[in-house]
Amino acid sequence: VPRIDSAGYRLRIEGMVAEPQELSYAQLGNAYPRSTAPATLQCAGNRRSEHHRVKPVGGVLWDWAAIGNGEWTGPRLGDLLQKARVASGARYVWFEGLDEPVVKGEKTRFGASIPLEKALSPETLVALEMNGRPLTPEHGFPARTLVPGYIGARSVKWVHRIVVSDRPTDNYFSARDYKMFPPDVSAEKAKWEEPEPLLESAVNSAICTPRPGEQIPAGRLRVQGYALAPGRRSIARVEVSSDQGVSWVGARLLDSEAPFAWRFWEAELSLRPGPQTLWARATDSEGGTQPKTAPWNFKGYLYNGWHQVSVQVL
């Protein structure tokens, strides 16, 4: 985690712009309207452990908690780019952070790029605050990009450089990582230039209560979890089953919906004694729904199969 002094910090905006910018922390906070909205960030590897059960994959074996929701505040990236006056022909916006990850023994920079249209979209921010307070160093102080609806890796912490370009970045973490390959491609055979970089998340949900292996008294059980729709879609419904999908019970969606934010849900089930498996699946506002199982890929990305939690009913 880099510790950055906000006094010396500058965010440069350059590349295909008529008026390159160099903005101080104070300018980012005062010279533009501050936009505030909730957004859920989900790692591309959320639920990777479920890919791993099918066949081993590389990377951290996340369960279903590589995801989090915050209320983010900062200037819109679109306002900053409008001020810099984007040149015609521009199609991508690159981000570069101040951290120095080591790749194959060499220090490099973490980076990402997103399509210009997404960069200009209202939800995309240079975030300065999370939940009403300045970012902590771990969350990217002084500033991070926030790209709601995209995999977490595109929200670049400690961002110090934004480059407008006619092509995607060749940064390692965009060109050589965070790509998804078909099930028959191994790490050794991967042609990294072929797939597009991962951008949008897929519709997903998980059961958070009960937890796997929990011992539960027979009778009525409250099942709770989260669901997240892709892009501007919302969650239309969440269903749970305790009989391997023979029958499904609709869950109640809790709280109010907000674009790009997860939705909590809960459902009541009656369980008989014995080993039981609970399933959950979500459907979004355009009818997109989770597959029973998600296609395996050697990097273990975007697992969004029906979530299963096995418990012991006493």
Place this chain on the structure above:
Amino acid sequence: VPRIDSAGYRLRIEGMVAEPQELSYAQLGNAYPRSTAPATLQCAGNRRSEHHRVKPVGGVLWDWAAIGNGEWTGPRLGDLLQKARVASGARYVWFEGLDEPVVKGEKTRFGASIPLEKALSPETLVALEMNGRPLTPEHGFPARTLVPGYIGARSVKWVHRIVVSDRPTDNYFSARDYKMFPPDVSAEKAKWEEPEPLLESAVNSAICTPRPGEQIPAGRLRVQGYALAPGRRSIARVEVSSDQGVSWVGARLLDSEAPFAWRFWEAELSLRPGPQTLWARATDSEGGTQPKTAPWNFKGYLYNGWHQVSVQVL
């Protein structure tokens, strides 16, 4: 002041849009990013009393305090209009409030319209909060439009209807009021259809300390006041004079600047005993400056001559 229950409140967006909207208070607060920025609202009649000293004018005889600054929060009007999908050919956006002012013995609605481009501009909001709290009834609860840089009358309180159109509104307060006529036109001879409705404010400043008629000990005096630049311009300098403009002293600009917000300033003057008159004038970032006196108009709008305060130095 209408007292409006937020539970039954709806904001309609209609006219030249593909998808008319009807938004509840909760939807305005949750379904769009909340934009927060300071903005100064100034009545078109601020400093009207100075027109009145030249020749009587109608309307409230405001001194230089028909102006105020707040930090405003709410969805951007541009985001709401984007969702409603504005039709091609649209050029204006009308606002209508729920209050019922009486004009010539008949109840009517207060309304205004602004060019579509300004409606889509980042600073223009449907404001729900002032200074971090829900609007009070006096400030337009549940929602008001906020059009920074325009005369206050275009920021319509208790707004319940927004209409996208190919022409300006014919609402009384836009078509028959808040227009500026040349000095030789009287109320009786005014052809109301001729001038365009007033929109942008002019560069302005005023001395707030000392107050007119104050008795002040001889020696050094701290003079303080506000200055406001039009549109996205900022205040470049404020000057004060105690010798009828023979010499001018530059004021210090205080705090940090923010677009559409006033700027406080202060200057030190040395005053000799006797009656003295202090003058102040501001210049904006594009060289626009206040005139020595502003052209008289029978409605008494947009007074922005050099501000003069006479005091008694002991």
